[in-house]
Amino acid sequence: MVLRFDQADGEPGLDSISMIILDQVRTAAADVLRIPLERITEASTPESVESWDSVEHLNLILALETQFGIEFEPEEIEQMKSIGEIARLVESKAG
């Protein structure tokens, strides 16, 4: 599946499946980082969310691994720099 993540309000960008995964990733991030769901967007990064430190990054990864039954490679974990990228990676593994 080819995905495009358009920042322009999502209209033409994500298809329905990936929207679901994006929402699940956003929900997981909101739970782990303990902030309201509205404050997590596809563009959220460790820099833009104060509570997103290295411990919570690990917690987020473990939450996603258990929730989706997947496993990330160490290299992938380093590359996960935004909610959008994480959702894309989850999609490709859980797909």
Place this chain on the structure above:
Amino acid sequence: MREEVDRLIGEGAADAAARALGEMWRSDPGPAAAGFVVSRFEKLRGTVALTPYRLAILRSFTVEPVVPVLRAAAFVGGIDLSVQLGDFNAYAQEILDPASSLYSFDPQAVVMAVQSYETAALREWLRVFRERSNAHLILHTVESAPTPGRGVLDAQISSSEWDETQRMNRELREMARQFRGMYVLDYDALVARYGRESWRDERKWLTMRMPVAAGHLVHLAQEWMRFLHPLTGRIAKVLAVDLDNTLWGGVIGEDGMEGIQLGAEYPGAAFQAVQRVMLDFYSRGILLAVCSKNNPQDALEAIENHPGMLVQRRHLACLKINWAEKAQNLREIALELNVGLDSVAFVDDNPVERQHVRAQVPEVMVIDLPANPMGFARALRDAAVFERLTLSEEDAQRGEYYAAERERKELQQSSGSAEEFYRSLQQELEVAAVTPMTLARVAQLTQKTNQFNLTTRRYSEQELAAAGESQRVYSLRVKDRYCDNGLVGVAILKDQGDVCEIDTLLLSCRVIGRTVETAFLARLAAEAVARGRRRMEGWFLPTRKNAPAKDFFAKHGFERVEENGEGSRWSYDLTKPMASPDWIRFL
């Protein structure tokens, strides 16, 4: 589900929100749900009953991801856990440095999640730790390697890697036994239970020093909870069980004695497995009760005469077999057995009954069962509220005491006056200073006794042992014509000038209502006089549960001398003699 929880919190329906969070957690416990459960319970603080507890974790590996999972499991179990993590691999410094963050956090319990030890050094650390802290300490055993470095050769030689691990773990157990309040968590057995290969995550170990696979974090947290439940006192003292399809397969009222499934062969074997767990609990001092919608004759016939029954009538402290609502029956069981509803666990195969009980009596701990009876025994064994860290003689015999209590009640109904009843009991009391032998039971009584307890001050063994000369700790033993009730009372007295201060005075519910308290107090007063004290004083600090002790001071001629928001202070002029009932004999 998340919206539902937030809606309930918004509406102020705290109990319902906590129940929904519990349901959410039990359906899928782990890192994914932990953040949500923790953050929502933090909002419920102050509106639902939670026991606060401080836990420090010393470690040699990354345990950060276990913390939210542990806190979520604790919240669902009624414990508000504050967790402090020691620095990576810095446990020795933390213990040895009196100014370390470990001691400034002042934990109530410490987990030592360490993967290998040098036993001589460890012994010294434990000694230092016990000198500086009264906190409970939980030591992990060392994990055996999934495949030894020598390969199959390891099993052929005498000083193998495997032997070495076993030796270390044996030493660890012996060491823990030498100190008060130190317990061993068999980490090696825990890992083996879930499978060494599946437990370990090599990638996370090599990249972030986290050896536990994501899916097993919850199992480590649950294992810690098995210690935290007994340490915080959030435990079940009573297990109330349903009968049909829980204690046996089928419905006794319809299938009859021959029709129900109960025996050594499948499918009856699954139910015998449940009964075997119940008997294990019985020998830990947990009281067994029946709470069933049935015709009492049918059910009793099966309990008393079915050849497959392992649980016998004599194991059952209380039977409620009728057509009343289970919530009502559970209230009566708690009342009859003299325990709070929050000390009662309930197990029933029917999810509707479980839901009913959760909604009607939220204090009761409801144990969920899977759909298949073959999983029932495991579900009961996994429930941390039945765990105990120490077992006193009293615990092991508790079930028998309650059977004797039933007979006593029958006698009470047949005796005319109260005094006649007291005389007929032929009670004998032994008041003694605490000894190393009785210390564990005395501490346990201060921690568990809620009803007849003037001040409800909780003390650990370590605290009692560490208290100085100025403090007198007494234990009370009560025998009667039916049995030796064992150690059932504690008093802690402090002499200050003229005054003998009652810091603590409590009686186990087992001996309430038999004038034992009067004789106990009279003996303590006589000793205070002999030591030259002129007054006996103490506080009554009311709690939600200690109404049975409310009139204690007034009833024994104390005068109220002070009253504040916490409670009332009472004083007795020791120049007036205090009478002890003549139907009680002192040993």
